[in-house]
Amino acid sequence: MPAILKKDKLQALLSGLSRAYKLVLPVRENGMTYFKPYQTGLAIDRDYINTAMSPKEFLFPQTEKMLSFKYREGAEILITGAEPQPEKLAVFGARSCDLAGIAALDPVFGGRFPDPQYSTRRDRVLLVGLGCRRASSTCFCRAFNIDPLSCNGADIAVVELEDCFSVEARTDKGHAQLANFSQLLGEDNSGTVETSLSGAREAIDTSFDGIPDPAGIKDFLDRQFELPYWENIASRCLGCGICTYICPTCHCFDIFDVTRGKPDGNRYRCWDSCMFPDFTGMAGGHNPRPTPKERVRNRFMHKLKYHLDRYEIGGCVGCGRCVEKCPVNLDIRQVINDINKLQGGEN
Ligand code: SF4
């Protein structure tokens, strides 16, 4: 059962968390909301729909050092490890779609080929979800059965209600942390929090009218690869890669060595994008995705089919970031609707 946190106690909770963890939380800056490190007096944005970048960057940073190497004449190359153990991090304010995004990344980096850097960060992070009270016109998480109030996947779930927050630990890590704040929390003896939560759920559910239905899309894409449709929509794509950089589930990276002309250096990995022409370029000059058609198809197939094929979890969580930011309005919701129509034509 959720506990109650009075609104004037939020700062005390954040301050307490910041003593145990490096704490990041949503802050409004230049018209957008970003996760920023906590400082005393920093105003938390409680009115945002979604942050400009998802919390993916805290588990899978945009650029990170993998190792250092030193060439020694007549001896083996000396290789030293990655960056030191990352700080314990608490992310306050992860939305349900972004928590679902992390659930989609977990099998990629923690499955058959575990990635030690992701796994270490994942073990050391405390995810505090913040349920959504309203959706924007670009949100469609409900299409993928994500409940925006639920904060599934969080260690601690928080929902802002009229005059308090409901706070619930969902994992052992969450329980252990909340135990430190028992003096701030009250019990919901009258059941008002449960009643307010179901009212809030009904209210936000009305915000999702007209969202697409992706239910049959994967089956259709399993059968259809060479659709002229991809060429039609790809002609608009600029190949800017924004859609992949801001996506909470995209996870492609490039690896490169920086030596600055010396026989020693560092190996880094940084985010890459399947929307860039040279992403699939091969040493002999062959490129299996030579035109925007193949690249756009790959991106939507990855979101709606390939990730499900590989990990049995969807590659889109309906956060709406790519819908909002694509400069030519290549809208994944429209793609789902269009494919549904093509599917109707097939029957
Ligand atoms: S954001 Fe739009 S234009 Fe840019 S690569 Fe993605 S689909 Fe293409």
Ligand code: SF4
């Ligand atoms: S494909 Fe677009 S809507 Fe789906 S999770 Fe990625 S950024 Fe969000």
